[in-house]
Amino acid sequence: MISMTGRRDIGSMSAFLAAILVTASASAADLKIGLRADPDALDPATGGSVAGRVIFAALCDKLIDTTPEGTFQPQLATSWSWSPDSLTLTLKLRDQVVFHDGQPMDAAAVKVNLDRYRTDPISRRKTELKPVASVDVIDPLTVAIKLSQAYAPLVSVLADRAGMIMSPAALAKDSANIGAHPVCAGPFQFVERVSQDHITLKRFDQYWNKDAISLDSVTYRMIPDDAVRLLSLRSGDLDLIERLSPSDVAAIKDDRGVKAIEGPSIAFDVISINIAHGESADNPLGRNAKVRQALELSIDRGAISEVVYEGLFPPANQTEPVGAPYYDPTHALKGRDVARAKMLLAEAGVTSPSFTLSVANSPTLAQVGQMVQVMAAEAGFDVKIQSLESSTLAANSDAGKYQASMAIWSGRPDPDGNISPWVACDGFLNWGRYCNPALDKLLAQARQVTDEKERAKLYAQSVGIYLTDVPFIPLYHYKSIWAARSNVDGFVPYPDGLIRLQGVRKS
Structure with a gap:
C-alpha cells in the first residue's frame, strides 16, 4: 500500500521527469550557428556583407529563390513570365502570406519595397534595378515590373536582396533604421542583436511554409577565429558552423560528435x-x-x-x-x-x-x-x-x-x-x-x-x-564546407553558401 507521502513523492518525480523532457525538447529545437563575421545592417537596401545574407536567409524570404543546383524556384512569387519584347516581367504572388507584424504581403507591399530599393538615396540596390522604369500593381497578387530596356539578370536580382520584401508598415515607421529591427516574411523573426556577439531569431508561427520549419529559434554567434569556431562546435556550444577550414576536414573525421558537409560554391x-x-x-x-x-x-x-x-x-x-x-x-x-x-x-x-x-x-x-x-x-x-x-x-x-x-x-x-x-x-x-x-x-x-x-x-x-x-x-x-553536430539533420548545401533552415532538424 502506498502512503500519501509516497504518492506525493511519485507525483513530484513524475513532474520532475516531465520537466526534463520538456527542457530537452525545447533545447533540441534551438539551433546555435557559428559565423565568421558580424553582419552589417540587416536592411536589404543597404546590406553588403556575406554574413548579412546568411541571416537574411532565415529572416527575409525573397520573391524568387535558387535551388541546390543553382537554378531558380518560387518563394514569395509562385511564378514569373516575360513579355514577348522582354520589357515586362510579371510575377504572381503567393496568397495568404503575412509579415512578422501580421500585415499582408501583397502586390502593394512588393511595389513599396522595389520602389524603395531603386529610388531611396541610401539604397545599394539602385544599380541592380536601374533598368526598372516602373512597378505596377495589377491586382493584389500580381505585379508587373516594366523596364526601360531588356535586362536578362532581373530574375537573378530578385533572388537576392532586391527581392526581399519587408513590411511597408514597419518601413513607414522608421525606414532609415529598419536594419535595427527588420520586419520581413521569412520563417524566423527578429528578437535581438548584440554587436560582435550574437543575433537571435525565433520561429514565426504564421510563416506560409511553417511545416518545413522544425526549430523554435536560431542564434547566430560571431566567431572570426576558425579554430575557436570549430572548438565551440566540438564542445557542443554550437550546432552548426559555416566555412569549416579545409585543413580541419580530416581532423574531425574520427569525431563521432560532428560531421563535415561539403557542397559546390560560386563564391x-x-x-x-x-x-x-x-x-x-x-x-x-x-x-x-x-x-x-x-x-x-x-x-x-x-x-x-x-x-x-x-x-x-x-x-x-x-x-x-x-x-x-x-x-x-x-x-x-x-x-x-x-x-x-x-x-x-x-x-x-x-x-x-x-x-x-x-x-x-x-x-x-x-x-x-x-x-x-x-x-x-x-x-x-x-x-x-x-x-x-x-x-x-x-x-x-x-x-x-x-x-x-x-x-x-x-x-x-x-x-x-x-x-x-x-x-x-x-x-x-x-x-x-x-x-x-x-x-x-x-x-x-x-x-x-x-x-x-x-x-x-x-x-x-x-x-x-x-x-x-x-x-x-x-x-x-571556394568549395563550401560546413560542419554540424551529429544530431543535426536535413541541412542542404547550396552553391551560394547560404544557410537555409527549411528542413533542418535537431534531435
Whole structure:
C-alpha cells in the first residue's frame, strides 16, 4: 500500500521527469550557428556583407529563390513570365502570406519595397534595378515590373536582396533604421542583436511554409577565429558552423560528435584595388595598370590554395569558375611569372612600390594576406598587412579609406551579378571607383541579351578588359564546407553558401 507521502513523492518525480523532457525538447529545437563575421545592417537596401545574407536567409524570404543546383524556384512569387519584347516581367504572388507584424504581403507591399530599393538615396540596390522604369500593381497578387530596356539578370536580382520584401508598415515607421529591427516574411523573426556577439531569431508561427520549419529559434554567434569556431562546435556550444577550414576536414573525421558537409560554391575571394577613390588611391598601385599587372603576376594562387586550403579551392583569375557557362577559356589563368612582374615594374618606372593590404581578422585570411605579402616582395613590392574586423574593413573600403582590400563575394547565379558590382562604373562593390566606358558598354549589352552563347561572347571581351586594367584580382573560388553536430539533420548545401533552415532538424 502506498502512503500519501509516497504518492506525493511519485507525483513530484513524475513532474520532475516531465520537466526534463520538456527542457530537452525545447533545447533540441534551438539551433546555435557559428559565423565568421558580424553582419552589417540587416536592411536589404543597404546590406553588403556575406554574413548579412546568411541571416537574411532565415529572416527575409525573397520573391524568387535558387535551388541546390543553382537554378531558380518560387518563394514569395509562385511564378514569373516575360513579355514577348522582354520589357515586362510579371510575377504572381503567393496568397495568404503575412509579415512578422501580421500585415499582408501583397502586390502593394512588393511595389513599396522595389520602389524603395531603386529610388531611396541610401539604397545599394539602385544599380541592380536601374533598368526598372516602373512597378505596377495589377491586382493584389500580381505585379508587373516594366523596364526601360531588356535586362536578362532581373530574375537573378530578385533572388537576392532586391527581392526581399519587408513590411511597408514597419518601413513607414522608421525606414532609415529598419536594419535595427527588420520586419520581413521569412520563417524566423527578429528578437535581438548584440554587436560582435550574437543575433537571435525565433520561429514565426504564421510563416506560409511553417511545416518545413522544425526549430523554435536560431542564434547566430560571431566567431572570426576558425579554430575557436570549430572548438565551440566540438564542445557542443554550437550546432552548426559555416566555412569549416579545409585543413580541419580530416581532423574531425574520427569525431563521432560532428560531421563535415561539403557542397559546390560560386563564391570567390578578390583583392580590390583603389583606383580613383580619394587620397588613398594616389600611389603607384592605384595610378598605374602595369603596377597592378605586376602584382597579379607575382601571386601564386595555386600555392595559396595548397598551403591554406588543402588544395580544395581552385585558383581563378575570373569571376566565373572554370567550366561554368560563362567562363572564358581564352583568358585562362597562366600562373605566376615573377620575371615578367619585375619587367612591368621597370616599364612603369616604379621601384619598390609600397601599399597596404587590408584583410579581415581571420587567421585563415591573415595567412592568405601574408602569402601575398611574401610573394609580392619577390617581385619588388613592399606590402604592409592591416587586419581589421570585417564590418570595419567593408566600411573603410566603401569610403575609399584603403589601398587594397581582400574580400569575399558569395557569388550569384547570373554572371552579371559576379562582375558588374565590382567593375561597372556604378557598381556597388566598386570601392576603388574604377571606370572604363568600353567595359560598361559591353556589360550593358550582355544584360540585354538572353541567348547564352551571345552573352558568353560579350563576357569574354569583358574579361579581357578587366584582366588588362586590373581593378581587382580574383584569387580562387571556394568549395563550401560546413560542419554540424551529429544530431543535426536535413541541412542542404547550396552553391551560394547560404544557410537555409527549411528542413533542418535537431534531435
